[in-house]
Amino acid sequence: MEARFAVIGAGRQGTAAAYDLARFGQGAEVLLADSREDLARTATERVNRLLGRAAARPAVLDAGDPARVEGWLRANDVRAFVSAVPYFFNLGLTRAAIACGCGMTDLGGNSDVVCAQLDLSPQAIASGACIVPDCGQVPGMGTSLIIYAMEQLDEPREVLMWDCGLPADPQPPWNYRLGFSIEGLTNEFYGDCLYIRDGRTVRLPALEELEIVEFPAPIGPLEAFTTAGGLTTAALTFAGRLEVLQNKTLRYPGSFAQLKVIQQLGLLNPETMDVGGVRLAPRQVLHALWDPQIRAAPGERDLIIIRILARGTRAGRPTDVNVELIHYLDETTGFTAMEQGTGWHAAILTHAIAGGKVPPGVVPVEKAMSGAGFVAEGARRGFVVKRDLTPT
Numbered sequence: 001m002e003a004r005f006a007v008i009g010a011g012r013q014g015t016a017a018a019y020d021l022a023r024f025g026q027g028a029e030v031l032l033a034d035s036r037e038d039l040a041r042t043a044t045e046r047v048n049r050l051l052g053r054a055a056a057r058p059a060v061l062d063a064g065d066p067a068r069v070e071g072w073l074r075a076n077d078v079r080a081f082v083s084a085v086p087y088f089f090n091l092g093l094t095r096a097a098i099a100c101g102c103g104m105t106d107l108g109g110n111s112d113v114v115c116a117q118l119d120l121s122p123q124a125i126a127s128g129a130c131i132v133p134d135c136g137q138v139p140g141m142g143t144s145l146i147i148y149a150m151e152q153l154d155e156p157r158e159v160l161m162w163d164c165g166l167p168a169d170p171q172p173p174w175n176y177r178l179g180f181s182i183e184g185l186t187n188e189f190y191g192d193c194l195y196i197r198d199g200r201t202v203r204l205p206a207l208e209e210l211e212i213v214e215f216p217a218p219i220g221p222l223e224a225f226t227t228a229g230g231l232t233t234a235a236l237t238f239a240g241r242l243e244v245l246q247n248k249t250l251r252y253p254g255s256f257a258q259l260k261v262i263q264q265l266g267l268l269n270p271e272t273m274d275v276g277g278v279r280l281a282p283r284q285v286l287h288a289l290w291d292p293q294i295r296a297a298p299g300e301r302d303l304i305i306i307r308i309l310a311r312g313t314r315a316g317r318p319t320d321v322n323v324e325l326i327h328y329l330d331e332t333t334g335f336t337a338m339e340q341g342t343g344w345h346a347a348i349l350t351h352a353i354a355g356g357k358v359p360p361g362v363v364p365v366e367k368a369m370s371g372a373g374f375v376a377e378g379a380r381r382g383f384v385v386k387r388d389l390t391p392t
Contacts, residue, residue: 004028004354006073006081008063008093010036010043012298013107013136013180014084016335016343017350019047020381021082022055024351031076033061050333066092070099078102080130080354082346086183087113094120094131094362101128103353105346108134109184109229111194118233121362130353131362137341138163138230140365141325141374142247142306144345145385146234148371149310149323152389156312157243161231162213162224164250165338168301168328175252177296179338182287188227188249189259190268190283194235195226196245201235207263209248210256215305219326223256224248233364250305262286296336301329304337314389322388330382340381348377 005021007014010032022030032047034040040058047056061072063085073081073096080103083093087110094117097104108114117133124131134140142163150156167177178185192203206228213224227249238245251259262268267286272279296302303326310321327337335343349368352358358368375385 004030004077004079005350006031006033006059006076006078007084008033008061008069008081009084010034010039010058011084011181012336012339013342013346014082015043015046016339017082017084017347018043018056018343019050019333019335020344020347021350022047022051024347024380025055030056031059031078032056033059033072035060035062063089063093066096069093070096073097073102074100080104080350082135082343082350083107084343084346086181087187088183090133091116094124094133097131098124098127098129103130103350103358105132105135105349105353107136107184107342107346108139108232109136110187111192111229111232114232118362118364125361128360130358130360132349132353132358132365132368133362134233134365135346135349136343137165137304137338137345138247138306139232141341141345141378142230142308143234143365144369144371144374145306145308145323145325146245146310146371147366148375148385148387149308149321150312151371152321152387153310153312153314153319154316156241156310158309158311159238159242159245160309161247162250162307163230163247163305164222165302165304165341166250166252167296168303170252174258174294175255176294177300177302178291178294179296179300179302179336180342182291186268186283186286188229189263190270191228193226193228193230193246194232195247196235196239196242199240199243201239207256207259211248213250213307219303219305221253222250223253224250225256234366237364237366299329299334300336302337303328304341311392314391318392320390320392322386322390324386325383327383340383344378344381345374348374351377
């Protein structure tokens with residue numbers, strides 16, 4: 001069988017992406033690669049068991065060696081792949097994809113890396129490669145649903161998004177469970193957020209602008225605050241068209257104060273410092289201490305929320321558009337809500353690339369697929385998106 005798709009990174013999100021690629025890939029084989037052979041084999045066995053056929057095959061590959069990745073992609077005739085490794089590998093993987101004219105999506109989340117990828121668009125166009133960075137839940141699905149909300153208006157003016165991935169049964173002291181790389185989590189709380197204010201792309205600090213957002217029981221009120229990496233390309237694309245574009249992360253009450261203490265202590269700093277004659281990065285110490293306390297068990301029940309309010313005009317009347325997705329663990333496959341939202345969104349865009357529906361270049365999510373197109377694909381996977389239009 002011809003190897004058409006690949007996933008680099010056989011963790012939870014990568015496994016979910018591989019399942020989707022195989023399920024909707026019209027019989028194409030999926031290579032599931034990781035630097036750890038045991039993870040690649042375990043993930044492959046799960047995908048094949050769920051599908052009832054030998055749809056996936058394991059491979060050992062170091063994402064930190066772009067030259068080797070390029071050779072591996074060529075040797076296996078991979079048409080398009082998902083990067084499901086931490087964000088700091090994505091620039092090298094983008095260069096590997098461009099070198100062999102291969103399609104690629106990634107789970108993004110770091111604005112500086114994504115901007116560096118966008119700078120490579122001329123080389124991608126020349127090689128015929130299509131790269132769509134910043135897929136996943138948020139960034140990714142959130143951006144797709146922003147586009148869907150904007151499509152309901154003739155002239156959108158403001159778009160506000162609130163989003164999260166949370167445990168369905170929060171337990172103190174953290175009331176949070178982590179189902180992906182902790183590198184991606186702490187990246188959200190460090191540095192600046194790219195938003196649009198007064199029609200211009202601006203940088204705002206993470207962990208600011210606290211507000212309370214109400215949800216029906218059993219969820220209840222949640223805290224919302226600024227976080228980095230959720231809107232990078234959209235904040236660039238829609239500058240001048242939108243007056244306001246922003247997203248805030250949702251957490252159970254009390255979380256904001258905890259995160260501010262972590263931030264103010266300097267524990268998010270990735271740069272090394274001298275501690276008793278030893279060079280240590282505070283962020284790595286935080287990871288070592290915090291990850292075991294918040295790491296979610298496989299299959300632990302969770303939920304994701306994406307809520308969007310778009311304001312503008314429709315048929316000449318001021319109108320508000322409310323779009324909302326609340327999604328839980330999939331009991332049939334055992335994939336958590338976060339795994340579905342992250343892995344399946346990336347897979348949807350990877351299918352689109354392989355199907356020739358996205359032009360060559362480094363293409364932002366908001367330009368790669370229409371909002372309505374994503375909602376239709378999401379519905380095939382059980383994502384129920386609610387939409388409400390209210391003249392104001």
